[in-house]
Amino acid sequence: MVSRNPNFARLQAGYLFPEIARRRRALLEKQPDAKIISLGIGNTTEPLTPIVTKALTEAAARLGTADGYSGYGDEQGLPALREQIAKVLYQDLIRAEEITISDGAKCDIGRLQILFGGQVTVAVQDPAYPVYVDGSIIAGADSGLQYMTCRPENDFFPDLGKLPRVDLIYFCSPNNPTGAAATKAQLVELVKFAQKNKSIIIFDAAYSEFITDKNLPRSIYEIDGADEVAIEVNSFSKSIGFTGVRLGWCIVPKKIKFADGTLVGQDWTRVITTLFNGASNIAQAGGLAALTATGRQETKTLLAYYQENARLICEGLQALDIQIYGGVNSPYIWAHFPAQKSWDIFEKILNEAHVVTTPGAGFGPAGENFVRFSSFGRRADIQEAVRRLSNVLKN
Numbered sequence: 001m002v003s004r005n006p007n008f009a010r011l012q013a014g015y016l017f018p019e020i021a022r023r024r025r026a027l028l029e030k031q032p033d034a035k036i037i038s039l040g041i042g043n044t045t046e047p048l049t050p051i052v053t054k055a056l057t058e059a060a061a062r063l064g065t066a067d068g069y070s071g072y073g074d075e076q077g078l079p080a081l082r083e084q085i086a087k088v089l090y091q092d093l094i095r096a097e098e099i100t101i102s103d104g105a106k107c108d109i110g111r112l113q114i115l116f117g118g119q120v121t122v123a124v125q126d127p128a129y130p131v132y133v134d135g136s137i138i139a140g141a142d143s144g145l146q147y148m149t150c151r152p153e154n155d156f157f158p159d160l161g162k163l164p165r166v167d168l169i170y171f172c173s174p175n176n177p178t179g180a181a182a183t184k185a186q187l188v189e190l191v192k193f194a195q196k197n198k199s200i201i202i203f204d205a206a207y208s209e210f211i212t213d214k215n216l217p218r219s220i221y222e223i224d225g226a227d228e229v230a231i232e233v234n235s236f237s238k239s240i241g242f243t244g245v246r247l248g249w250c251i252v253p254k255k256i257k258f259a260d261g262t263l264v265g266q267d268w269t270r271v272i273t274t275l276f277n278g279a280s281n282i283a284q285a286g287g288l289a290a291l292t293a294t295g296r297q298e299t300k301t302l303l304a305y306y307q308e309n310a311r312l313i314c315e316g317l318q319a320l321d322i323q324i325y326g327g328v329n330s331p332y333i334w335a336h337f338p339a340q341k342s343w344d345i346f347e348k349i350l351n352e353a354h355v356v357t358t359p360g361a362g363f364g365p366a367g368e369n370f371v372r373f374s375s376f377g378r379r380a381d382i383q384e385a386v387r388r389l390s391n392v393l394k395n
């Protein structure tokens, strides 16, 4: 018989979000009429904007014509889309050739884990998006895994002075799950740390479009020298509602090299061309439309909807004297329940308010005593959830 990949035995039993879905189903089995509202997984709910819908529809229709049909495209993505991303989202801080278009940030993180393999040492923020740790375990890169504690006491920014040298540093800002958006000074410190230690930062900017504070960096490349040490992943999922359509990108600057002098970008291209056949041509047409002036305006309106949801959740929790973080410059609200275990408070909110949240402990040990609320939802559901929470969580 085939031996099981031993890395899988070191993973926690299940990925966080399926476990939450299992508990939600268990409630529905007991109470089939429960009207459950999800503020759990960050899954978008609002329709695509008009210009994006039109572009997707037209791109699909073109495929049904002899002249408009296209099959495989460039594995790295549509040149026009790479150029527009560089120009519109990065003000040409990076070059189009350094961008590869993909089916999403999570998938790119998985492919980066293949690129770096099992011999690298890794540090992750604690708490963190589970893919960094789980993916590292699957890749066999978890021996000596360093957790960088990020809690209110340190302004959600790790004490880098205590961190031993590692090869890869995963850093997500605005952060999932804490909602903390790193300041310029913090990112300067991070980049300097990576330069000094010759580490590579994998910077996850999937929520950058939620930043409203003009002083906060939206990309690691706003920091001098970051293009020598940082790879950035990003996605259209949350900003233009492409969680189901699937489209993202990864930036591997030309200056980043391995110890033997090989360009990291060269091996990244090898991974992409070997294991990925390029993002959907329909999705890429939608992404291009979203980067036009009209598309940007529509995206702003879409984001404002979720930002208002976040504000309503913050207001509701604050009225209950619950200490919260995030919710501004981020779609996630990180609520502190100092006296309760996060799975317990998750169960209480699920069973009594019929609202799904995400238990902080699911994101790492430092997430204990916290629960994450997502602002992705329909307005009426958000309002109803806030009403129910105020009944269930009042003292």
Ligand code: MLT
Pocket (backbone or CB within 6 Å): 040, 041, 042, 043, 106, 129, 176
């Ligand atoms: C989350 O809820 O943490 C994310 O939405 C999940 C994801 O994007 O994969």
